[in-house]
Amino acid sequence: MKCDSVTGKETAKQAERTVERFKEYLLLERRLTPNTVSSYTGDVERFLRFLSASKRKSAHQAKREHVAAYVSSLSRRGFDPSSVARNLSSIRAFYSYLITSGLTQEDPTELMERPRLWKRLPQTLSIEEVEELLAQPDCSTTLGLRDRAMLEFMYATGCRVSELLAATLSSVDLEERQFRCLGKGGKERLVPLGTHACRVLGAYIKGGRPKLLKGSGSRALFLNARGQRLSRMGFWKILRKHCLAAKLRIKPSPHVLRHSFATHLLEGGADLRVVQELLGHSSISTTQIYTQLDREYLRIIHSRFHPRARIPVNEAD
Numbered sequence: 001m002k003c004d005s006v007t008g009k010e011t012a013k014q015a016e017r018t019v020e021r022f023k024e025y026l027l028l029e030r031r032l033t034p035n036t037v038s039s040y041t042g043d044v045e046r047f048l049r050f051l052s053a054s055k056r057k058s059a060h061q062a063k064r065e066h067v068a069a070y071v072s073s074l075s076r077r078g079f080d081p082s083s084v085a086r087n088l089s090s091i092r093a094f095y096s097y098l099i100t101s102g103l104t105q106e107d108p109t110e111l112m113e114r115p116r117l118w119k120r121l122p123q124t125l126s127i128e129e130v131e132e133l134l135a136q137p138d139c140s141t142t143l144g145l146r147d148r149a150m151l152e153f154m155y156a157t158g159c160r161v162s163e164l165l166a167a168t169l170s171s172v173d174l175e176e177r178q179f180r181c182l183g184k185g186g187k188e189r190l191v192p193l194g195t196h197a198c199r200v201l202g203a204y205i206k207g208g209r210p211k212l213l214k215g216s217g218s219r220a221l222f223l224n225a226r227g228q229r230l231s232r233m234g235f236w237k238i239l240r241k242h243c244l245a246a247k248l249r250i251k252p253s254p255h256v257l258r259h260s261f262a263t264h265l266l267e268g269g270a271d272l273r274v275v276q277e278l279l280g281h282s283s284i285s286t287t288q289i290y291t292q293l294d295r296e297y298l299r300i301i302h303s304r305f306h307p308r309a310r311i312p313v314n315e316a317d
Contacts, residue, residue: 015048015058022097030093043090059098064108067091071112088112123250124263130155133257136242139203142211143225147238149197149204150222150230151257156197157181158261158279161254165230167221169205174198183280191278262290 019041026037050070051057057066067088074084091109098104125133134151138144154164163181171180177193193201205221212223220229236254243252250256258279265275276287 012052018059018098018103019044019048021101022094025097025101026093039086040090040093043087044094047087047091047094059094060104062108064110064112067108067112123253123256124260125248125250125256127264129246129248130257130260130264132246133242133248136245139200142208145200145204145208146212146222147242149200149208150235150238151242152197152200153179153193154257155261156194157191158258158265159191160184160258160280161232161235163280165220165222165232165235168219169221170219172201172205172221174202174205181280184282187280187282189277189280259290262287266290 022044023037023041026032026040027034032040047067047070048059050073051059051062051066054066054069070091071084071088074087079087088109092107095104095107095109099107134148134155137147137151139148150164153159153167154161157179159167159179159181160183163183166182167179171182172178172193173180174193177195177198179191179193181189181191183189209221209223212225212227214227216223216227218227218229222230222235224230224234232254236252239254239256240252243256253259262275262279265278266272272284272287275290276284279287281287
């Protein structure tokens with residue numbers, strides 16, 4: 001990092017220019033998305049402010065104990081482990097850039113361990129709750145028919161919200177009962193469509209979608225009231241409305257039907273590898289979190305029904 005050769009202290013402007021060059025490096029050389037770059041640079045700027053406030057240290061002067069103190073400060077401020085881990089990853093990327101660019105010779109993050117993360121089990125609906133949710137849209141209206149088709153489609157395919165919104169008319173084959181899904185990294189997969197989903201989707205495509213289209217010529221499968229592709233926020237508002245109407249016990253989540261899809265398949269005896277393929281996971285370890293739901297379910301059932309599962313401590317043998 002460019003420093004005053006006598007004092008070794010970088011000015012605020014120099015730090016700002018270095019962060020800007022780091023941002024360009026992430027965008028042009030690492031080819032990260034703008035959102036990821038924004039997160040990285042935001043984390044680094046927060047770290048530099050911390051250093052500046054603690055005895056006027058600069059990134060060039062920082063030692064391992066300074067980074068450790070910063071990580072500890074994030075935990076004290078209520079950052080969860082995943083956010084702390086991301087901050088540390090951002091700082092590591094920053095020092096990697098500085099060393100590669102010849103702006104510093106020392107990496108204070110080199111021997112630091114990644115914060116231990118806990119695995120959050122995704123919230124899922126029971127089969128009865130899914131049926132209650134799917135029953136909420138009023139299919140006698142155009143928007144209600146669209147909403148029902150959209151919810152049925154997501155539960156039938158387990159697709160991500162982004163994949164649902166990117167779906168086009170040509171990506172769905174109702175005769176073959178399948179959905180050609182374009183997932184992360186441009187990977188394509190074929191996902192079967194069940195009878196219920198095909199029936200409702202067919203009714204929407206034939207009777208509901210043309211009324212929403214309004215001459216826009218959009219090829220998107222799911223449209224908003226203006227005939228344009230439905231947005232992520234638009235989907236979230238629709239899901240939230242129907243989840244609240246169904247009085248579900250869990251907080252509405254964009255992925256609630258995807259998580260439920262995977263869990264119900266595994267509970268029904270589906271092979272983990274098949275579920276991995278259907279979800280579009282590149283690694284089996286990502287899909288394995290759903291097997292933990294089974295173990296959690298067993299623990300809850302055991303706790304609820306075993307005669308000695310909840311015996312008071314002072315009454316134990």
